[in-house]
Amino acid sequence: MKQQSLFLDLNDAIETRKPVNVSSVPKRSPFRYPGGKTWFVPTFRSWLDTCHPKPALLIEPFAGGGIISLTALFEDLVKQAVMVELDQDVAAVWQSVVDGHATWLAKRILEFDLSRESVLEELSKLNANTREKAFQTILKNRTYHGGILADGSGLLKHGENGKGIQSRWYPTTLARRFNDLNLIANRISFRKEDGLDVIQEYSSRKDAVFFIDPPYTAGGKKAGSRLYRHCALDHERLFSLCETIRGDFLMTYDNADEVKVMARKHKFQMRLIPMNNTHHATIEELVIGKDLSWMDQHPAVHEPEAVYKVSSKKKSAPAKRSKQIKRS
Ligand SMILES: C[S@@+](CC[C@H](N)C(=O)[O-])C[C@H]1O[C@@H](n2cnc3c(N)ncnc32)[C@H](O)[C@@H]1O
Numbered sequence: 001m002k003q004q005s006l007f008l009d010l011n012d013a014i015e016t017r018k019p020v021n022v023s024s025v026p027k028r029s030p031f032r033y034p035g036g037k038t039w040f041v042p043t044f045r046s047w048l049d050t051c052h053p054k055p056a057l058l059i060e061p062f063a064g065g066g067i068i069s070l071t072a073l074f075e076d077l078v079k080q081a082v083m084v085e086l087d088q089d090v091a092a093v094w095q096s097v098v099d100g101h102a103t104w105l106a107k108r109i110l111e112f113d114l115s116r117e118s119v120l121e122e123l124s125k126l127n128a129n130t131r132e133k134a135f136q137t138i139l140k141n142r143t144y145h146g147g148i149l150a151d152g153s154g155l156l157k158h159g160e161n162g163k164g165i166q167s168r169w170y171p172t173t174l175a176r177r178f179n180d181l182n183l184i185a186n187r188i189s190f191r192k193e194d195g196l197d198v199i200q201e202y203s204s205r206k207d208a209v210f211f212i213d214p215p216y217t218a219g220g221k222k223a224g225s226r227l228y229r230h231c232a233l234d235h236e237r238l239f240s241l242c243e244t245i246r247g248d249f250l251m252t253y254d255n256a257d258e259v260k261v262m263a264r265k266h267k268f269q270m271r272l273i274p275m276n277n278t279h280h281a282t283i284e285e286l287v288i289g290k291d292l293s294w295m296d297q298h299p300a301v302h303e304p305e306a307v308y309k310v311s312s313k314k315k316s317a318p319a320k321r322s323k324q325i326k327r328s
Helices: 003-017 038-050 068-076 088-098 102-111 114-122 128-141 171-181 193-201 223-225 235-243 257-264 293-297
Strands: 057-060 082-085 188-191 208-212 249-256 269-276 281-290 306-310 323-327
Touching: 038 068, 038 249, 038 269, 038 293, 057 068, 057 114, 057 193, 068 082, 082 193, 088 102, 088 128, 088 188, 102 128, 102 171, 193 208, 208 235, 208 281, 235 249, 235 257, 257 269, 257 281, 269 293
Parallel strands: 057 082, 057 208, 082 188, 208 249
Antiparallel strands: 249 281, 269 281, 306 323
């Protein structure tokens, strides 16, 4: 029933050409992750619904806050998930969960008396072991601007609702999320490696699906660079690897010309889907895959217009006279 109502949510939102209302998507991740894909959960569910036979394995090569893998496991959409993340702080959290320290983390969160001083003291501790580092990561993620862990980020001063450093610290909720992760921890395989190498490793598995959400830095775009410590990526190699995937994949990107050029070159399909960004503006994100016809039932989802430059028959025609053909 719950699942059905979420599909209705997606359809309702799309009928009115508005982004999906995510308030009904269970928040499973202990992170508030920049570029997080909670808003994409209903679409992700619709996608897996179209996969026959049901995939056994989900690979998430750029896991970040991991909402997609966690949802897939909690809702039994796949049996196992391989989560990959290069950032050492984020990796410490997922490694600790997989190693059975989620309950310890939940307790540590509940017992922590949060103030500016206590946070600074905790974060100054060097030589932390993996689970202590995981706690430091959650603390940073919840008390830094925008949850950003990359260098250059810093502690919230005013925070939301004037609650300053406390404004995103919900100990009971966070502890519950960690305790709940114990239910699925043994179905996660976590790898602190390069996501591209892991795609290559699993590309021949027919029973694997890939949810690929790279940093949005194609064409030298700055957006992803401020948000993540690891933001440089060989986007062209990523697209080439996607061609080798024998199962299925879905990739999300910013609606940038450089990305669309690569997608067309590799003969993938594209659709644009509306979402609300952190400034509450509605923008469109790009979804890329092998066959996205299942998305066409939703009127707010559409193909990006392709602009092809066709040179004029006249040899000497100047470039500005070239004709532009739009594909709708
Ligand atoms: C757009 S975010 C993913 C957000 C995630 N889908 C979520 O919902 O939270 C991209 C992530 O990829 C990670 N990353 C960047 N380059 C990577 C690489 N080569 N291998 C693995 N992870 C990488 C970044 O640290 C960042 O966490």
